[in-house]
Amino acid sequence: MDLDRVERARRPTSTTCYYWRTVFLVLLGRQRECEVLDRLLEAVRAGESRALVVRGEPGVGKTALLQYLVGQASGCRMAYATGTESEMELAFAGLHQLCMPMLDRLEHLPQPRRDALSTAFGISAGDPPDRFLVSLAVLELLAGVAEERPLICVVDDAQWLDRASVQALAFVARRLMSESVGVIFAARTGETTELTDLAQLMITGLPDADARKLLCSTLHWPLDDRVRDRLIAETKGNPLALLELPRGLTPAELSGGVPGPHALPQQIESGFQRQMARLPSETRRLLLVAAAEPLGDGALMFRAAAQLGISADAAGPAAEAGLLKIGAQVWFRHPLVRSAVYRAASRQERRSAHRALADATDPEADFGRRAWHAAHATARQDENIPADLEHAAGRAQACGDLAAGAAFLGRAAELTVDPHRRAQRALAAAQATHLAGAHDAALQLLCLAEACPLTELQRAKLNLQRARIAFSLNRGREAPPLLLQAAKQLEQLDMELAGQTYLEALLAAMFAGALADGDSVWEVAQAAQAARAASPPSCHQRAPDLLLNALAVRFNDGYVAGAPVLKRAVRAFRDHHLSPHEGLRWLWHACITAAHLWDYDTWELLATRFVRAARETGALTMLPLALSQRIGVHVFLGQLTEAISLREELNSVTDVTGDPPPPIAVLLLAAWQGREAEARELIKGTTAEVLRRGEGDGLVKAQWAAAILDNSRCRYEDALAAAEEAADQPPVLGVAPWAALAELVEAATRCGTPERAADAFQRLTEITRASGTDWALGIQARSRALLSCGENAESAYCEAIDRLGRTRVRGEHARAHLLYGEWLRREGRRVDAREHLRAAHDNFATIDAKAFARRAAAELRATGESARKRSIDTTIDLTPQEAQVVSLVREGLSNAEIGARLFISPRTVEWHMGRIFAKLDITSRRQLHLGEPPRPRRSARSVPGDYGAPFQSPE
Numbered sequence: 001m002d003l004d005r006v007e008r009a010r011r012p013t014s015t016t017c018y019y020w021r022t023v024f025l026v027l028l029g030r031q032r033e034c035e036v037l038d039r040l041l042e043a044v045r046a047g048e049s050r051a052l053v054v055r056g057e058p059g060v061g062k063t064a065l066l067q068y069l070v071g072q073a074s075g076c077r078m079a080y081a082t083g084t085e086s087e088m089e090l091a092f093a094g095l096h097q098l099c100m101p102m103l104d105r106l107e108h109l110p111q112p113r114r115d116a117l118s119t120a121f122g123i124s125a126g127d128p129p130d131r132f133l134v135s136l137a138v139l140e141l142l143a144g145v146a147e148e149r150p151l152i153c154v155v156d157d158a159q160w161l162d163r164a165s166v167q168a169l170a171f172v173a174r175r176l177m178s179e180s181v182g183v184i185f186a187a188r189t190g191e192t193t194e195l196t197d198l199a200q201l202m203i204t205g206l207p208d209a210d211a212r213k214l215l216c217s218t219l220h221w222p223l224d225d226r227v228r229d230r231l232i233a234e235t236k237g238n239p240l241a242l243l244e245l246p247r248g249l250t251p252a253e254l255s256g257g258v259p260g261p262h263a264l265p266q267q268i269e270s271g272f273q274r275q276m277a278r279l280p281s282e283t284r285r286l287l288l289v290a291a292a293e294p295l296g297d298g299a300l301m302f303r304a305a306a307q308l309g310i311s312a313d314a315a316g317p318a319a320e321a322g323l324l325k326i327g328a329q330v331w332f333r334h335p336l337v338r339s340a341v342y343r344a345a346s347r348q349e350r351r352s353a354h355r356a357l358a359d360a361t362d363p364e365a366d367f368g369r370r371a372w373h374a375a376h377a378t379a380r381q382d383e384n385i386p387a388d389l390e391h392a393a394g395r396a397q398a399c400g401d402l403a404a405g406a407a408f409l410g411r412a413a414e415l416t417v418d419p420h421r422r423a424q425r426a427l428a429a430a431q432a433t434h435l436a437g438a439h440d441a442a443l444q445l446l447c448l449a450e451a452c453p454l455t456e457l458q459r460a461k462l463n464l465q466r467a468r469i470a471f472s473l474n475r476g477r478e479a480p481p482l483l484l485q486a487a488k489q490l491e492q493l494d495m496e497l498a499g500q501t502y503l504e505a506l507l508a509a510m511f512a513g514a515l516a517d518g519d520s521v522w523e524v525a526q527a528a529q530a531a532r533a534a535s536p537p538s539c540h541q542r543a544p545d546l547l548l549n550a551l552a553v554r555f556n557d558g559y560v561a562g563a564p565v566l567k568r569a570v571r572a573f574r575d576h577h578l579s580p581h582e583g584l585r586w587l588w589h590a591c592i593t594a595a596h597l598w599d600y601d602t603w604e605l606l607a608t609r610f611v612r613a614a615r616e617t618g619a620l621t622m623l624p625l626a627l628s629q630r631i632g633v634h635v636f637l638g639q640l641t642e643a644i645s646l647r648e649e650l651n652s653v654t655d656v657t658g659d660p661p662p663p664i665a666v667l668l669l670a671a672w673q674g675r676e677a678e679a680r681e682l683i684k685g686t687t688a689e690v691l692r693r694g695e696g697d698g699l700v701k702a703q704w705a706a707a708i709l710d711n712s713r714c715r716y717e718d719a720l721a722a723a724e725e726a727a728d729q730p731p732v733l734g735v736a737p738w739a740a741l742a743e744l745v746e747a748a749t750r751c752g753t754p755e756r757a758a759d760a761f762q763r764l765t766e767i768t769r770a771s772g773t774d775w776a777l778g779i780q781a782r783s784r785a786l787l788s789c790g791e792n793a794e795s796a797y798c799e800a801i802d803r804l805g806r807t808r809v810r811g812e813h814a815r816a817h818l819l820y821g822e823w824l825r826r827e828g829r830r831v832d833a834r835e836h837l838r839a840a841h842d843n844f845a846t847i848d849a850k851a852f853a854r855r856a857a858a859e860l861r862a863t864g865e866s867a868r869k870r871s872i873d874t875t876i877d878l879t880p881q882e883a884q885v886v887s888l889v890r891e892g893l894s895n896a897e898i899g900a901r902l903f904i905s906p907r908t909v910e911w912h913m914g915r916i917f918a919k920l921d922i923t924s925r926r927q928l929h930l931g932e933p934p935r936p937r938r939s940a941r942s943v944p945g946d947y948g949a950p951f952q953s954p955e
Contacts, residue, residue, distance in 0.1 A: 029210030059240030083160030205237025477694025513696020638810025674851025
């Protein structure tokens with residue numbers, strides 16, 4: 001590495017000469033890494049966007065590489081954020097650092113996103129902001145700033161960012177394309193998993209030759225070659241260790257070597273502490289104030305220092321030593337300097353620093369941070385401190401900062417002296433912490449509450465909260481008995497809460513299904529029904545009460561007996577308004593029950609409300625479940641393009657939350673589209689995961705998806721095996737087990753085993769008759785036709801086509817045409833068969849069900865006719881996101897509105913539009929908006945009407 005070239009990149013001032021000299025020395029041996037950063041800058045200056053994660057162990061030189069990037073980024077605007085351990089619990093703290101200098105552009109954002117970002121940053125009060133809107137606001141904010149000149153965002157120590165910030169920044173980084181924005185993170189190896197799917201630059205120790213050169217640059221006496229080699233080997237070429245460990249050590253001390261690499265951070269901290277020991281005492285006290293104040297607010301630091309009688313001149317020696325850089329912001333030379341300063345101080349010295357910072361913080365502008373510092377400053381029992389923290393929690397939650405509110409409540413509980421009040425605060429903190437997504441911390445707070453004297457009701461609520469956390473962590477076998485126990489405990493204390501808990505226990509047991517340990521769904525239903533019978537009758541039953549009673553009847557007395565009361569409960573959800581809180585709690589249950597009844601209209605309505613409630617309230621834990629329900633509706637209605645669009649949103653949400661997406665949505669979509677490789681991988685992965693968790697419902701849905709996929713590809717023996725496994729499971733959630741019976745009937749008749757098909761049909765008929773919807777009765781008629789002959793078969797096929805034709809369940813309607821056409825061909829009625837096979841093929845092609853379309857095309861060829869070519873719109877080689885953009889343009893959405901829907905910036909939408917115009921050979925947006933047929937460029941990738949090589953017909 002050419003050291004002079006690096007030093008010319010940025011000339012240091014005299015006060016930071018030592019600091020920058022260290023940075024440049026560390027860049028020895030980093031030519032490859034610097035070239036990667038140079039190429040990133042070139043791409044950003046050329047109008048592209050890039051995201052990169054620089055990873056390595058502490059001290060390996062990540063920060064130095066970021067500083068090199070800053071030095072090379074001439075002509076670019078810079079934005080900075082640094083993660084700090086003390087702010088990890090404060091949501092959006094890191095994001096606030098990065099965006100604070102850009103907030104003058106806040107007024108240019110659309111109002112919903114502007115309000116969300118303002119609330120998240122505490123600029124204005126409001127309901128908890130939708131984290132989607134916050135992420136979109138940041139994306140648009142960065143894109144807007146970059147319109148003036150390229151923007152480089154540098155995020156150091158990402159492993160210490162608060163979770164809300166790292167999720168939002170990862171969300172933004174994945175969606176940057178053509179905005180002239182670069183986002184570069186530095187993080188420790190193996191941490192910050194939210195960033196693992198971004199481009200990674202791994203940094204390891206220096207090669208031996210460069211390590212020797214770096215080590216010799218720090219020593220002022222000869223060093224024995226063997227000692228030098230041992231130092232290099234034991235530090236593994238870690239640059240910061242090579243620079244810092246020898247400082248302050250005598251030659252005699254050096255001759256003993258250093259501890260192994262596992263102790264490097266502590267050893268580096270010790271080196272910094274030795275440097276600080278040589279500083280004046282007043283300077284050391286100022287460094288402690290700076291270390292205790294993670295915002296890096298220089299004005300606040302000096303106000304707090306004045307409270308302690310420390311003059312501003314005390315900063316000079318720290319700056320000259322290269323430990324601190326002071327401007328509008330205060331920067332430590334390395335995060336380990338901050339921790340070294342803080343650890344070296346006594347407990348009393350830390351309290352004094354925090355007390356000064358609390359006194360120097362404006363209580364009106366930043367009440368929460370003032371309370372936080374005051375909490376760290378107290379050494380005595382003072383009820384005012386936890387009371388202030390409780391008040392700060394309320395203010396934080398009013399501003400949408402759920403994680404900060406949870407942190408304030410948790411600290412308030414720890415500092416509360418009165419045991420009864422402590423238990424109350426600990427329970428509240430546990431609930432808030434769970435809602436904020438920090439399940440482990442919530443469990444610790446429950447342990448804190450458990451150590452206090454509890455009332456019976458508090459004990460019951462503690463058990464309920466523990467059960468809810470178990471269900472959030474693992475929707476498998478562990479949660480049902482815990483929720484059932486909590487429900488029984490609440491019966492004598494709070495009957496309304498007990499009823500809600502029984503309903504939660506039923507849902508948990510339905511998820512566990514056949515894999516439940518102990519309490520099955522039938523046992524929970526019996527307990528719930530007994531509790532309802534023992535409770536005083538109520539003249540007014542809410543929708544959740546009706547649903548609890550209906551599910552208890554359904555599982556205790558059977559589906560036929562339960563169907564009427566299930567319909568009444570679902571109608572109550574459909575006809576009555578629910579508050580957002582009630583909607584988030586109960587609409588999931590209602591959606592599942594509507595699917596249980598084969599009632600797609602109500603399922604669609606409730607799923608739409610569920611998605612809206614989750615979006616409007618920013619409930620990211622519930623939004624994936626809501627989207628999964630809506631995707632399921634789209635798949636059954638044959639709206640696969642819309643399902644794909646929501647799948648992109650689902651992936652975006654789970655990117656933000658870090659939770660895996662619910663498998664059923666993507667499983668069904670992949671199976672219906674006939675994407676075999678993807679579907680097989682999803683089925684395999686889902687099966688292994690749900691078996692581990694004990695989630696029987698997921699197992700049923702994986703088997704059902706496999707049966708659909710195999711039937712579409714004429715692999716009937718495989719389809720039969722999968723359908724039988726699914727149909728043998730308890731029919732507890734949604735339509736999967738019963739729909740699997742229909743797959744079983746088709747596969748069994750094609751395999752020549754009518755007795756197996758007849759048994760499945762009998763079970764199916766009992767359910768479809770009780771449901772009574774055209775969807776259910778159409779599936780029943782289609783299955784009956786497969787088992788019939790002659791006029792009976794033809795009559796049943798016609799009934800199936802008629803009934804399913806009255807629904808919007810397009811895929812199943814197309815399958816009725818396909819099966820009827822196949823039957824007609826076997827009967828020798830080729831002309832009649834063509835009509836239905838063409839209808840089936842065209843419908844499958846329209847909804848993009850490729851494997852079923854191939855099967856229909858193969859049957860058509862067997863009648864002597866080829867399938868018609870696909871419509872002109874589907875022959876264009878558009879990517880899925882480009883197809884989404886075209887669809888949204890035709891709805892009349894602007895670029896900004898499309899960007900908001902697809903979670904990309906308007907500039908990226910504009911980039912997509914340019915590619916779409918080129919592919920479709922059109923010149924204006926109006927041609928898409930009016931639906932004029934595009935003129936595709938012919939290419940070797942054009943897809944024939946039969947979707948390629950056909951599958952073999954069963955005949």
